[in-house]
Amino acid sequence: MGAKEMIPYRNSTQIVSEIVTLVQNSGQVGIQVTPLCQKSNLSHSRLRNFLTTLTGSGLINKIQYDGKNTFVVTEKGKLFLEEYNRFHEFAESFGLEM
Numbered sequence: 001m002g003a004k005e006m007i008p009y010r011n012s013t014q015i016v017s018e019i020v021t022l023v024q025n026s027g028q029v030g031i032q033v034t035p036l037c038q039k040s041n042l043s044h045s046r047l048r049n050f051l052t053t054l055t056g057s058g059l060i061n062k063i064q065y066d067g068k069n070t071f072v073v074t075e076k077g078k079l080f081l082e083e084y085n086r087f088h089e090f091a092e093s094f095g096l097e098m
Contacts, residue, residue: 014098015042016059017084019050023060023073024081030063030070 022039054060059077088098
């Protein structure tokens with residue numbers, strides 16, 4: 001890669017969707033903070049802010065697993081992703097980038 005690639009800006013809703021998707025994809029065992037930081041490409045402190053919001057709104061749950069904070073998706077989180085993806089496809093059908 002010679003030229004520096006532009007990474008598209010992600011808005012908060014996109015980041016929330018990505019985090020909930022990553023947590024959902026981790027299954028019943030959940031995902032811990034460090035792998036979530038790496039996969040979401042967010043700093044630890046920025047991710048913590050999102051995790052606080054997401055647990056507060058009931059989209060994900062924080063559980064203690066093996067002495068560490070682990071996150072799992074809730075039914076509400078699954079419903080959020082379904083609706084987000086449906087709206088995303090709807091917007092794209094009108095040529096809008098979400």
